[in-house]
Amino acid sequence: MTRTVFCQKYREQLEGLDTPPFPGPKGEEIYHKVSRRAWEEWTQHQTRLINEKHLNMMDMQARRYLTSQRDKFLSGEEYDQAEGYVPENKDK
Numbered sequence: 046m047t048r049t050v051f052c053q054k055y056r057e058q059l060e061g062l063d064t065p066p067f068p069g070p071k072g073e074e075i076y077h078k079v080s081r082r083a084w085e086e087w088t089q090h091q092t093r094l095i096n097e098k099h100l101n102m103m104d105m106q107a108r109r110y111l112t113s114q115r116d117k118f119l120s121g122e123e124y125d126q127a128e129g130y131v132p133e134n135k136d137k
Contacts, residue, residue, distance in 0.1 A: 049061055050077060053079060053119060054079065079119050
């Protein structure tokens with residue numbers, strides 16, 4: 046049976062993650078409040094930000110930046126976009 050959560054990004058009941066995405070309180074919070082769809086979209090967006098902005102994940106400032114962007118993205122707030130990224134047209 047699929048586990049569902051009330052997704053804080055999409056404000057509706059959606060399929061949840063199978064396990065917390067990482068250990069600790071924040072991972073548990075995401076597990077309980079974020080849908081699989083929102084988390085998968087975030088991981089794709091995170092990759093674009095890392096690549097476009099040439100972020101070094103060994104740099105603590107870059108990691109703090111991504112954490113703040115993740116929190117904004119998952120809560121439905123305005124977040125940074127990767128410059129030059131054009132989403133696929135799914136209507137084709």
